[in-house]
Amino acid sequence: MEKRYRLRKNIEFKRIYKYGKNYWNRNLVLYIRENGSEETRVGFTITKKIGNAVVRNKIKRRMKGIYKSNFHNIKGGYDLIFIPKRNVVELSFHELESAMVHILSISKILKK
Secondary structure, three states: HHHHHHHOOOHHHHHHHHOEEEEEOOEEEEEEEEEOOOEEEEEEOOOOOOOOOHHHHHHHHHHHHHHHHHHEEOOOOOOEEEEEEEHHHHOOHHHHHHHHHHHHHHOOOOOO
């Protein structure tokens, strides 16, 4: 994923947490905020409560892959932050993918 499509700075994350809207389901939390440009940027946050570094990186890699495969279905002009919950560790790839698509659909940023 190119740098222009990623959220990297702490101030960007804090701004989205403070001024953005949040949506959730059983497995994920999604923070979303309009960014005023035509590009959608994304960030992933995983707490240490979920597991050790190996587990957290595995989940993050899966989420990035799912996002990358569904990137063309997302409307432009948003900043997104995905936060997985503890039970994500037990999910398969397809279950995690359906959870991410579900949370994107309830936030109404998927293209029809």
